[in-house]
Amino acid sequence: MPPNNQTNDKLPDIIKSDENVKNEDKTDDKWKCLDHIIWTNVLYFIGLLLAAIYGAYLVFTDAKILTTLFGVFLYHISLFGITAGVHRLWSHRSYKAKLPFRIILAICNSISYQNSIYEWGRDHRVHHKFTETDADPVNSLRGFFFSHCGWLMCRKHPDVKRIGGKVDLSDMLADPVVYYQKEYYMPSVVVLCFVMPTLIPWYLWSETLWNAFFVCVMLRYMAGINSTWLVNSAAHMYGYKPYDVNIAPVENISISALTLGEGYHNFHHTFPWDYSTSEWGWNINLTTFILDQLAKIGWVYDRRFVTKDMIEKRKARTGPKADKYIPHEHEY
Template sequence: MHIFALWGVLLVLTGHCKWQTIVWIFSVTILASESVTIGAHRYYTHKSFKANAFLRAMFVIIQTIAGQNSMFIWCRDHRLHHRYSDTDGDPHNSKRGFFSCHIGWLMYKKHPYVIELGRKIDMSDLQADWMVMFQKKYYYQLYFLLAFLIPVWVPVHFFGEPVFQTILTCYFARYVVSLNGTWLVNSAAHLYGTRPYDQNLQPVESWFVSMISMGEGWHNYHHTFPWDYKAAELTMHFNQSASIIRFFERMGWASDLKTASPEVVGNRIIRTGDGTHFKLGNDEARAAVTAVGPVHPLNPTYTTTLKAPDAILKPEGLPLNHEKDVLSTNVLERHTRTA
């Protein structure tokens, strides 16, 4: 798939596609990516806001275009990832190296702990959602229609593009580029960056990944406060997804946006951060940041030389925000402190 995707990218870069096709590819890629970022991740997995029926339907339909498995399986794996993050119970355990957590985890059998613990993840909320379960039941048929047939048919029918070339550009290139953008959240955003919110968690803050994934690279914050709709402390730095959620709120499609107060965030930074926070950190910790080349947050190798935390698999795992005993922001913060 990567070979065909590279072929498709080269066709786009060398001017073989009409500008209308390029706009189409870009539009479908952004829509599919945001359906994962906002729909599968921030809404269905973490319940960081409420959505009306129309918005939920859009999430399920467009998430199918992304081709990252059904909504149900995506959310199950991600809840498992948060509960047993960076241990053998994590589907994409970053302790096994970059390749393994980026794509290798999809190329070999699941660790027995992933299978065993995955059966214990509470998925009752998604099982009660008929749209999610309908997509799960007919996923492959829907995938062929929405992720392959329609994206290829539009440029062929309306723009007069050759069929084989369009398959390479509008399917393989679009799909694989989008996949690698998502995978960087599992790999680079767990390995190369700083831990200003909780130095006991493996995930890091990555400006580079946030730029590529429209806000998903502020990963140390996200694992510290997984229920925050912003998935970041700030929203003006590479976090278009948070702005889109607020747009949905203004339209009346989304409500009850959950977020951590500045006081809660500040207390957590002081208590558990690694000292690299831009405002509440210290010079010694910031001096420990290094990179291959310019020491700049947009450099993909930007990281701290401070020792990464150990990850110990515990049967109870880390708390998840969607569980029934989480009733308020205070309870959520209390759970985070326990973790």
């Protein structure tokens, strides 16, 4: 693995915990998400799920193999727009990227249809500031379903809205790629997430528009968002904690395989500025592999990473041995 070119032992200001914000105007602890359900969103996601199930049926009964492979390809590039783009580049500023690559990442992000770079980054920065509190948009203490997708089916907790408006996002809007993607987000989604994946199979290998839509749009889209959701749910519940036993996020290799390297979550929440989100380099981390290759041609630079010495010191201070931690049976 090629050497990286920058280390940093400090969190960027945008992801440091702000105790003054956290403690001011404390909201009533009796707030219940079930009292704030948005039923149109519930019906929307039920409809998406049924359409994806039908798309899976078509994969095995009618769709051409090229259509299925194209759907798999779109799944990976859409997730790459999340992992390398809005997550590691824009939310955490863990590396820098030249303009052509940033444009590509924005296109991939629009294909994924998981909110604009600006909105996704805002929620993610709040998530890191206030993980597992009422101010966390995907608070896993509310249960697996809520942190997986339920948070999108109810109104945000007042703490999320109050604190989300105070997160500094000026660095994002200073990037013209983020600014223009935010301004034209929905047209870009219509073209890149829905129209393009439907027309390409129809035009290039005579697939039906019906099959192309349900396989390459609906099934692929639901697979992509569920993989991302697993990082908020399962990766905060099922796994092991070698770096910090005092936080909920865990290491989950299966989720890393599904999400191109985002399942090393105990590491990521312990060292959120590391561009690889893992100390293991390319091991089950396709995003890191691609970023390292792009660094060779100069499209990626100033990659931030944690030194081995920092990792060992942190493990000695907050890891399992420091806390006399005994793993549960389901952990590995």
